[in-house]
Amino acid sequence: MKKTWLIFTMLWVLLMSVWLLAEDAVRIDAQKRPKIISQVKPVYPEEAKKQGLQGVVELEATINRAGHVVGVKVLPAQAPQPLLEAAAVAAVRQWKYAPYKINGKAQAVIFTVTITFALSDKKEDQQAAKAFDDRPKRISDVKPVYPEEALKQGIQGVVLVEATIDEKGDVVAAKALPAKNPQPLLEEAALTAVRQWKFEPIIKNGKACTVTFTVTINFALK
Secondary structure, eight states, X not given: OHHHHHHHHHHHHHHHHHHHHHTTOEEOOGGGOOOEEEOOOOOOOHHHHHTTOOEEEEEEEEEOTTSBEEEEEEOOOSSOOHHHHHHHHHHHTTOEEOOOEXXXXXXXXXXXXXXXXXXXXXXXXXXXXXXXXXXXXEEEOOOOOOOHHHHHHTOOEEEEEEEEEOTTSBEEEEEEOXXXXXXXXXXXXXXXXXXXXXXXXXXXXXXXXXEEEEEEXXXXXX
C-alpha cells in the first residue's frame, strides 16, 4: 500500500511540475519556433497507405521551459484524417526542442507544427518522406490581400500551399493543395503572396539545396 501511494505521489508531483512549467506558455509565430534537437519520424499508418490517404496535418504544440513537448492538439481541418492525425501527434509528443528564450529567460511557448504525409510511387519508399517539420525560416514576406469579392461573399477559410524554394531561398514554385471545399479566390490570393516570400536556404551536408514544404494561409473575417 505504501509503495503504491509513493508511486502515485511521485507521478502527481511530476505532472504538477510539467503543468507549472507550461502554465505561462506564450504563443509565438510559426517562423520563430524553437530549434528542434531531436525528432521522431511519424509512422505512416498501414491502413492509411492501403487507402491511399495522404495530406497535411496542422498541430499546435506546447513546450515547457526545458524544451519538452507537454501538449499537442490537432488544429481543425477542412478534410480531417484521423489516421494521419493520430500518427502525427504520436510523433511530435516525442520531439525535443532547445529551450526558447525571451529576454534571456527560458519560456514555455505554443506554436504550430505542420506534418505532411505523402506517398511515393515507389513501393519501397512508401513512407512519410516529407513528414518532418522542416520548413525553412522565412526572412521576408508579403501579406495576402483579402480579395474584395471574397469579402463581399463572406468567404473565409484555410489555404494550404506547397512551396518550393531554390538554393538561394527564393520561391520558384507554389501550388494550392487539394481541399474539401476549394476557394479559388482565396487560393489565388495565397499563391500570389507566397510567391513573393523569401526564405533562408536549407543546408544539407554543407550544401544549399532545393526543398519543398507546406505553408498555411488563414483567411478569417473579423
